[in-house]
Amino acid sequence: MENLHSLTAHELKELMASSPVEPSKILGDVLKRVDALDGKIRAFALVNRDGARKACASAKGGGRLSGIPVLMKDNICVAGEETTCASRILKGFKPPYDATVTRKLKEDGAVLIGKANMDEFAFGSSCETSCYGATRNPWDLDRIPGGSSGGSAAAVAADETIVALGSDTGGSIRQPAALCGVVGMKPTYGRVSRYGLIAFASSLDQIGPITKDVKDASLLLGVIAGHDEMDSTSVDLPVPDYTKSLTKDIKGVRVGVPKEYFVKGIDREVEDSVKKAIGVLKDLGAEVIDISLPHTGYAVSTYYIIGPAEASSNLARFDGVQYGLRDSTAKDIIGMYTRTRSEGFGDEAKRRILLGTYCLSAGYYDAYYLKALKVRTKIREDFDNAFKSCDCIVTPTSPTPAFRIGEKTDDPIAMYLSDVYTIPANLAGLPAMSIPCGFSSGGLPVGLQIMAKPFDEEMIFRVAYAFEQSTDFHKKRPRL
Amino acid sequence: MSTIDKDTVKHVAMLSRLALDDSEIAAYSRQLASILTYISKLNELDTKDTPPTSHALRTLKNVFRKDSTKPSLSVEEALKNAPAKEGGFFKVPQVIEGK
Numbered sequence: 001m002e003n004l005h006s007l008t009a010h011e012l013k014e015l016m017a018s019s020p021v022e023p024s025k026i027l028g029d030v031l032k033r034v035d036a037l038d039g040k041i042r043a044f045a046l047v048n049r050d051g052a053r054k055a056c057a058s059a060k061g062g063g064r065l066s067g068i069p070v071l072m073k074d075n076i077c078v079a080g081e082e083t084t085c086a087s088r089i090l091k092g093f094k095p096p097y098d099a100t101v102t103r104k105l106k107e108d109g110a111v112l113i114g115k116a117n118m119d120e121f122a123f124g125s126s127c128e129t130s131c132y133g134a135t136r137n138p139w140d141l142d143r144i145p146g147g148s149s150g151g152s153a154a155a156v157a158a159d160e161t162i163v164a165l166g167s168d169t170g171g172s173i174r175q176p177a178a179l180c181g182v183v184g185m186k187p188t189y190g191r192v193s194r195y196g197l198i199a200f201a202s203s204l205d206q207i208g209p210i211t212k213d214v215k216d217a218s219l220l221l222g223v224i225a226g227h228d229e230m231d232s233t234s235v236d237l238p239v240p241d242y243t244k245s246l247t248k249d250i251k252g253v254r255v256g257v258p259k260e261y262f263v264k265g266i267d268r269e270v271e272d273s274v275k276k277a278i279g280v281l282k283d284l285g286a287e288v289i290d291i292s293l294p295h296t297g298y299a300v301s302t303y304y305i306i307g308p309a310e311a312s313s314n315l316a317r318f319d320g321v322q323y324g325l326r327d328s329t330a331k332d333i334i335g336m337y338t339r340t341r342s343e344g345f346g347d348e349a350k351r352r353i354l355l356g357t358y359c360l361s362a363g364y365y366d367a368y369y370l371k372a373l374k375v376r377t378k379i380r381e382d383f384d385n386a387f388k389s390c391d392c393i394v395t396p397t398s399p400t401p402a403f404r405i406g407e408k409t410d411d412p413i414a415m416y417l418s419d420v421y422t423i424p425a426n427l428a429g430l431p432a433m434s435i436p437c438g439f440s441s442g443g444l445p446v447g448l449q450i451m452a453k454p455f456d457e458e459m460i461f462r463v464a465y466a467f468e469q470s471t472d473f474h475k476k477r478p479r480l
Numbered sequence: 481m482s483t484i485d486k487d488t489v490k491h492v493a494m495l496s497r498l499a500l501d502d503s504e505i506a507a508y509s510r511q512l513a514s515i516l517t518y519i520s521k522l523n524e525l526d527t528k529d530t531p532p533t534s535h536a537l538r539t540l541k542n543v544f545r546k547d548s549t550k551p552s553l554s555v556e557e558a559l560k561n562a563p564a565k566e567g568g569f570f571k572v573p574q575v576i577e578g579k
Contacts, residue, residue: 096557189536203535232543233535301519312496319497321570326563333575334497342499350498354489354508355515357496371522373532378525380533412511413518429536454536 004029005159006477009068009216012162016067023056023067026162027111030069034113034160037480042135043145043155045074046082046115055111064219066109071161073152074115075122076207077196078102081112085198086130087120089344090324099196100231101165101207101224108223116164117151120346121315122172122200124148125418126408129348134405137180138478139444143402146176152210153180158480163220164210169200170303171397171422173208174434178397178447181436181476183217183464184210186422188454189429190235192221193228201310202233204303204426213474214435214465218242221457237455245461248469251285255463256390260296261421267400273438273446274396277467281394284466289390293382296424298375303423304416305359305372312356318344351412380428387453392463395421397434397447421449431457435464436473445473484512 004012004026015021031049038044052069059067072078075085077095079102084090098106105112119129127135127150135150137143138158145154149166153176156164166173168186177184185208192207199205209220222243227236257278262271282288320326320340327339345353359368386393398418408415425432430451437448448467452459468474489509493500500508555568564571 093561096553096560190540229545233537233540235537235540295525298522298525301521304515304519305522316497320563321572323561324563328563330573333573336573337497338499341497345498350500350504351508351511353496353498354492355512358484358488358492358512361492361495368519370532371527373534374527374530375522375525376533377530378527380536412515416515427533427536 005033005162007162008212009065009162009219012068023059023111024053026067027052027056027069027113030113030161037158037160040136040141041138041154041158041160042133043117043151043158043160044114045084045086045117045132045151048081048112048114051081052111052113055106059109059111063108063110064223065105068110069113069162070105070110071113071116071152071155071164072102073149073164073166074118075167075198076102076165077198078112081115083115083198084131085121086118086132087344087346087349088131088325089318089341093323095196097196100193100228102196104224110223113161116149116155119148119150120349121311122148122167122169123311123348123352125171125175125415127151127176128405128409129346131346137402138480139181140402143404143444144179146179146398146402148172149184149210150176153177153182153184156180156182156210156212157478159477163216165207165224166210167197167205167207168426169204170307170426171419173210174422174432174447174449175398175419177210178434179402179445181445181473182210182212183214183433183435183474184208185217185221185433185460186425186431187221187225187457188431190233191225191431191455191457193226193231193234195228195230199314201307202314203310204307214461214468215243215246217433218246218461235455240458242457242461245458246465247462248466250281250463250466253286253392253463254390255281255286255288256291256386256393257288258291258293258296258386258393258395260293261395265399265417265420266396269440270396270398270400270446274448277437277448278394280467280470281463284470286463291386291390291393293386293424295375295378295382299379299424299427300416300420302372302375302379302427303419304355305368306376308352308356309359309369310356312353312360315349315353376427379424383424383428383430391452392459393451395449395451397421397449401440401442401444401446425451429454431455431460433460433464435468437467437471438473439476484509484516
């Protein structure tokens, strides 16, 4: 059997059920692909060959993803495997425990093949702030794959893994999925345990699947979702069988289209692709409704107060005492903290720590942080009102296709604005997915974002699957 | 809202335990000023009567569990990643001034 790496998880499961294909054969084929391609794509922070081979040997057939190679973003703890958030400050850190999602995947029989490159501590939209260097977009190696889960998305697009996990704080799963032409889902805040996810902004972070198609996303989310007593913000609700939502029937589903997402700044070809996609949904029997989310224009500002504020607090733990880098030249402890942090953090991490610390400091707390929390309420209320008249909301995922490496590195605000369409779902805690919906004239993928009410991932799967099965965008692969 | 001058950047860097050289201070003060100007857009909104949202889970109240003993990391495992350790503790440079 050739080209096992190019199949989806559900295709491989079918194959394993009907013919003698061993998990080690799938792994071997995927690792061969990694060896052939990752020198130019650089999607991996770490390839764990031995661990993966051992997992194959013990993989039992019963699990939903047993025998399927999975790539983990480098901010998700895997016991004994270097986990660095692509930062110098965590070089050499081997967690003594598994994240809950890691444990669930292992128990299911999945084969963890290594760690995906990312923006340092997930701070970025381009995968350029990694201490390992930039990941390349498989569709055009001179362009960024998106971020921060750029390694996960690029690896899935290049068939260097079957599925991957990412994390999403302001769009870090959906934007790279859109830019790499794959499926990426941020579940509802509280749907998936964050235990063992190295925290960026605790009120916004969620782990989610990055896959080649919608069905694989439904399988992977089914394995990782659910309540966990190790994360007090994980919600105790039953996890539905998401594959049951893949019905292709969306007759009568009310699809909201917010006018505020189609304004200045959006690329013409992105707008065209998304409008055509909305036409497809209409042809499938959905009812398309014009809606308004009036505070959309304030979401980026709100996020760039709340995100850095929480990050500056979460990153206080990296001080050279318990793990990772330590500068040993300082004579006293404050000097040790300061030198370790100054050496260990990259430029964007420092910028966000400074911004967050400023917004939380005495005299500025009310003007910035508290103000942002109040505007967050207004953004959430926009969605509450919108969902009175629609079942889901569709928008572009990213205002532009993948930009060139280096294009936005000197302009933080331009970089931040690439998350303008994805941030609101994090602030409101909503589930949201990006699926492929077209290509630019230059051959770069375009993503369609689908958002739904909290804990209504089923609606997203239903709409996404109906669209996917009536189009061919998800079948296109980059020429590599 | 105010912009951010070099002395403020130095103060915030001290609070953040970051050492910045002069060129970094200049660059961050310029970049943070432009970010803060962008962010100040929020002042257009009247939020006098709007309650703050600190997290997205509306129904979540305090989460309690039984105070019972469970297995946890051994001292050895907890210290495994420590840059310096001694006698079952994390070892750090001098904290209290003395001789």
